[in-house]
Amino acid sequence: MPRFYCPLPLSAGLQTALPDTAARHVQVLRLQPGDAITLFNGEGGEWAASITRMGRSDVQVQLIDHAPVEREAARAVHLAVGMPANERMDWLVEKATELGAASIQPIAAARSVLKLAGERAARRQAHWQAIAVAACEQCGRNRVPTVHAPLALADWLRQSGMNHGMNGARLLLSLRSTSRPLREAAGDAGAAWVLHGPEGGLTTQEEDAALAAGFAPASLGPRVLRAETASVAALALLGLG
Structure with missing residues (x-):
């Protein structure tokens, strides 16, 4: 599933616009409304989300739920x-x-x-x-x-x-x-x-x-x-x- 860095406060049910870099990446991948994506903001874990709108220069998404998964090294x-x-x-x-x-x-x-x-x-x-x-x-x-x-x-x-x-x-x-x-x-x-x-x-x-x-x-x-x-x-x- 496509993953994107979204350095914003994230919470379940939130509807938000992706940052410009992530939005451009979504557009390059030709994703569409309804497509599932994963977001992370660097604060731990990751968020399941869904694209709700594809604009000319913006992408709107809705967050669904948080998974407290970590993939960091032991040291x-x-x-x-x-x-x-x-x-x-x-x-x-x-x-x-x-x-x-x-x-x-x-x-x-x-x-x-x-x-x-x-x-x-x-x-x-x-x-x-x-x-x-x-x-x-x-x-x-x-x-x-x-x-x-x-x-x-x-x-x-x-x-x-x-x-x-x-x-x-x-x-x-x-x-x-x-x-x-x-x-x-x-x-x-x-x-x-x-x-x-x-x-x-x-x-x-x-x-x-x-x-x-x-x-x-x-x-x-x-x-x-x-x-x-x-x-x-x-x-x-x-x-x-």
Whole structure:
């Protein structure tokens, strides 16, 4: 059944217009009045609904009932990723969402190819958030991970050091000889924050700064993975394993 993100207060019997993005999607799919759809607003569970009107630019629906179904990973895994260039970051956000990432923090590091600031950074953040929404619609998640605004690594480490609510394992993907296997380093923590670098990895100084901020070195194995591959591998090991 088609699923659409509807970030509005939802309740049984409510008749409402779909947001513009969802309405356009309904029209592209050529759905008709009477067709059943599923809505979710990110607050948990999903709603059975029915299309009641198809206008030129608007779609009206009526909500029927709520199903408290959740499809989240057993462990909340938050990614802090050195932004890969070109379309690889789009791919990373899509696949990380499908694999259950709780949030995604784009990071600018010394070796980052992609440099974002100001209005351009805001546009890319909105673009990535839209990719996360579309991935949730496709994969069945009812909670949309937040894609945060890009930050310089030093700024994010400073914020993480002040964030006492950041409980759980803090893991730095690293090829250092002191790195432990990722699952072993995460232990039984109910949440994990996974940091890894962009193309070329983090510099020694950046890794040292992460370790000083409380991150433990962790390994995905002996092979050197691309930045976007490292993210999905970490999520598969921690979120699905």
